[in-house]
Amino acid sequence: MNKIRVGIVGYGNVGRGVEKVITNTSDMELVGIFTRRDPNSIVLSDSKIPVYLVDEAKDMTDKIDVMLLCGGSATDLAVQAPEFASTFNIVCSYDNHAKIPDYLASVNAAATSTSAVISAGWDPGLFSMMRLMSESILPKGETYTFWGPGLSQGHSDALRRIDGVKNAVQYTIPIDKALDAVRSGKRPSFETREKHLRQCFVVLEPHADKADIENKIKTMPNYFADYDTVVNFIDEDELKLNHSQMPHGGTVIHSGNTKENEHVIEFSLKLESNPEFTASVMVACARACYRLYEKGDFGAKTVFDLPLAYLSPKSHADIVKELL
Secondary structure, eight states, X not given: OOOEEEEEEOOSHHHHHHHHHHHTOTTEEEEEEEESSOGGGOOOSSTTSOXXXXXXXXXXXXXXXXXXXXXXXXXXXXHHHHHHHTTSOEEEOOOXXXXXXXXHHHHHHHOSSSEEEOSOBXXXXXXXXXXXXXXXXXXXXXXXXXXXXXXXXXXXXXXXXXXXXXXXXXXXXXXXXXXXXXXXXXXXXXXXXXXXXXXXXXXXXXXXXXHHHHHHHHTOTTTTTTSEEEEEEOOHHHHHHHSOOOOEEEEEEEEEESSXXXXXXXXXXXXXXXXXXXXHHXXXXXXXXXXXXXXXXXXXEOGGGSOGGGGOSSXXXXXXXXXX
């Protein structure tokens, strides 16, 4: 069977994660990496993989089956996804939850002869699937999602986009009191800021206005405005020493009842590398994306639209025999 030919757009944390995952994936091959930087400046773990300028992708539509878009949600993907979906099958991990409906519509309008899977990570992505499944099984109930403790790539990227910020990371920390209340089956009602704390560690550019940047962070819509946010200003050395790892995780809990009986569904992740796990989800979804394309099922899709069997490299017979 021919391998699925994959391209990567963007060689940041997620792009490097995809490269590693593809290396260990038997039914795929990495054709090339596309970047806005000087290709000669990109150092790969596999020097045999060619690196191209992103503008060169338009000449390789016949050489790539699925393009994995690994840019940031804050500014990159809203532009790149519709552009690439017009000529390539694509997968991305767009994670701005509030804007997903509009983003889905824009990608769908472009993907008239291609297949596109959006928001394919662990949240949105796996957690989305668990929310849907739990609410379908126990419709009389409440679903709660807690993120962390861990480093959020999307929120860290949003920090780094602020003028005057040289480097930054953001940790999402669930509030134990809220987590314990949900696990007890009480079905409490929370304000957004009662569930999580957002903690930022920021390295400033020389002469940056500290007070102005802190205000921009705390008032940023869709990222920090609705949360209690702590901003810590540190130097580059401390950032590298204490904040160079990228762990993350989280929990989806659904508390519901059938009639007089109460039930709790819980799904959790503990990740040593947020980007490598996100990359793993994207790669599985790339397989599903290509299978949709082969069947002529075009347009933008979410994880809700993917047959589970399409995610696996195994045959349907083996899936039934081994996993059912």
